[in-house]
Amino acid sequence: MSKQQTIGTVIAAHGRHYLATATIHGELHRLQCVTRGKKTNVAVGDLVKLTMTSADQAVIDAIEERKTLLYRSDQYKSKLLAANVTQLFIVVATEPSFSDDLVSRALVAAEAAGIEVRLILNKTDVEGALPRARERLQVYAKLGYPVHEVSAKTRPEETVAILQPLLAGHHSILIGQSGMGKSSLINLIVPDADIATREISEALDTGKHTTTFTRLYTIPGLGDDTAIIDSPGFQEFGLYHLTEGMLERAFRDFQPYLGGCKFYNCRHLSEPQCAVLDAVASGGIAKMRHELYGQLLHESSQTLY
Ligand SMILES: Nc1nc2c(ncn2[C@@H]2O[C@H](COP(=O)(O)OP(=O)(O)OP(=O)(O)O)[C@@H](O)[C@H]2O)c(=O)[nH]1
Numbered sequence: 001m002s003k004q005q006t007i008g009t010v011i012a013a014h015g016r017h018y019l020a021t022a023t024i025h026g027e028l029h030r031l032q033c034v035t036r037g038k039k040t041n042v043a044v045g046d047l048v049k050l051t052m053t054s055a056d057q058a059v060i061d062a063i064e065e066r067k068t069l070l071y072r073s074d075q076y077k078s079k080l081l082a083a084n085v086t087q088l089f090i091v092v093a094t095e096p097s098f099s100d101d102l103v104s105r106a107l108v109a110a111e112a113a114g115i116e117v118r119l120i121l122n123k124t125d126v127e128g129a130l131p132r133a134r135e136r137l138q139v140y141a142k143l144g145y146p147v148h149e150v151s152a153k154t155r156p157e158e159t160v161a162i163l164q165p166l167l168a169g170h171h172s173i174l175i176g177q178s179g180m181g182k183s184s185l186i187n188l189i190v191p192d193a194d195i196a197t198r199e200i201s202e203a204l205d206t207g208k209h210t211t212t213f214t215r216l217y218t219i220p221g222l223g224d225d226t227a228i229i230d231s232p233g234f235q236e237f238g239l240y241h242l243t244e245g246m247l248e249r250a251f252r253d254f255q256p257y258l259g260g261c262k263f264y265n266c267r268h269l270s271e272p273q274c275a276v277l278d279a280v281a282s283g284g285i286a287k288m289r290h291e292l293y294g295q296l297l298h299e300s301s302q303t304l305y
């Protein structure tokens, strides 16, 4: 008898071990999956072709074509964050203070992957730090990235009411530095998240590392076309994989000026009559953004793979 084949959605990844959900004979099953050989190119959110090897185990035969792929990378290799997401939420807070470098890198990664971005400012109840946080977020709001103000702790219902309509119909990923309140937000949106995480952790045998893996949740009441992906907190967001051409296009604020430089292959670093540098000088492009662009250009030239 030939083994049963099915299509699943990857909901968690830990090393070469994956967990997928699949509907078999009308019932939702959770399957422990491995790849063939040493492949680790599967991402949370991927749709995969599976061959069942037992009632709750399967082998991943193939990855279906992806709508989007979000990843980060260092000098040596790239690391897949999530597949098929349509929306990225960057969670920041009034305190502790957030990193503009990380926010901007996440924005660039999302632009390069064709993913919409929204910023969430959490902990608006910390009033002393609110004006400064709002002021800092103006840079991003001016670029057209929506900023949504919430307080997971002191105004939970209002927070859910703000976020639910934004999530509906999307596959969203939440990222944020440690301490911004990302877990608090996930727990509001997915009330069973802690239980689900524990179950996933056991199934993947991750030991105590319950927060070091990326996982996908469905959201109660929002149907199958809606999902939310929680990724572990990060301190670094390398973008070594982006080419020069991708980089200049991923900076939204550069777009009006591209093509206006004297040299067609201008890198916008120190060339004469560069429209981008002129815009930085006149304030049309924030200096911070151009500095990051320079840094990312440097990183992309350091790639060893
Ligand atoms: N004042 C205030 N504190 C909050 C709010 N939301 C979360 N916190 C607190 O901020 C701290 C960090 O919250 P978490 O939800 O654990 O943050 P996280 O971003 O998931 O952090 P990691 O688990 O380290 O990745 C906790 O002590 C929360 O109670 C808020 O809206 N207002």
Ligand SMILES: [Zn+2]
Binding pocket: 261, 266, 267, 268, 269, 271, 273, 274, 275, 276, 277
């Ligand atoms: Zn230029």
